[in-house]
Amino acid sequence: MITSIDRKALASFFSIPSEIRGFIYNKQIAAKVLSWDNFTYGTEKQYKPEDVEAVSIQEDIIWFRLDIGAVPISVDQFISYWERIKQSESTQSESTMEEIKISSEEIVNQAKSQGTVIWEHGCKLGYVVHFGGWFYAITEVLTHNKGLQYSHSRHGSFFLAQEELRERSWEVA
Structure with missing residues (x-):
């Protein structure tokens, strides 16, 4: 007790x-x-x-x-x-082990269809998706003459992927 x-x-x-x-x-x-x-x-x-x-x-x-x-x-x-x-x-x-190679395009498509959108202060930071045993942080950026561009990073947990998106949102391009 x-x-x-x-x-x-x-x-x-x-x-x-x-x-x-x-x-x-x-x-x-x-x-x-x-x-x-x-x-x-x-x-x-x-x-x-x-x-x-x-x-x-x-x-x-x-x-x-x-x-x-x-x-x-x-x-x-x-x-x-x-x-x-x-x-x-x-x-x-x-x-x-021979694993299935996951392309960036597959990760982005999975994030858009089934991922969690991460918002902060009314702005979309990106997506977090669980895919292939990993959590991916996907950043979406609108670029001049190229349209939407995506980058992603792989993490061991949802929390760490979400934190990565927050850190990226403060980076100066």
Whole structure:
């Protein structure tokens, strides 16, 4: 039974999008991220899901309790590492398995017909579509003498694809 609630911890928990919270508390994903984090710092310790004893979030820092002590990773770093891991796993699976090649035109057509339109401040930023096991962020730009032009990027989650569209909307062309 819970007798008290740490309001700061609760606020930190709910400030993180639910999709990301699901990744943080998944011990398999946490073990992969911790192993990736160690690899980037020069050690090659591979963690297993059972090595992760507990997880807590304080402000924007995730604390993983392991048998060796607590390991902190920022939420942004966690998301970045998880995205890289998914990209790496995708590259490995592409090299070992023959996959169907998806053209840019197919992705754009799929986005227009079944994608989610992302709006911000009354402006359409683009589309997010789940296609071929990935989420694609598609930007639509009206160009002089060429009409509508599209660009896309591949992401591991809807949240990350949506954030990519927001970042692109602030870029100066």
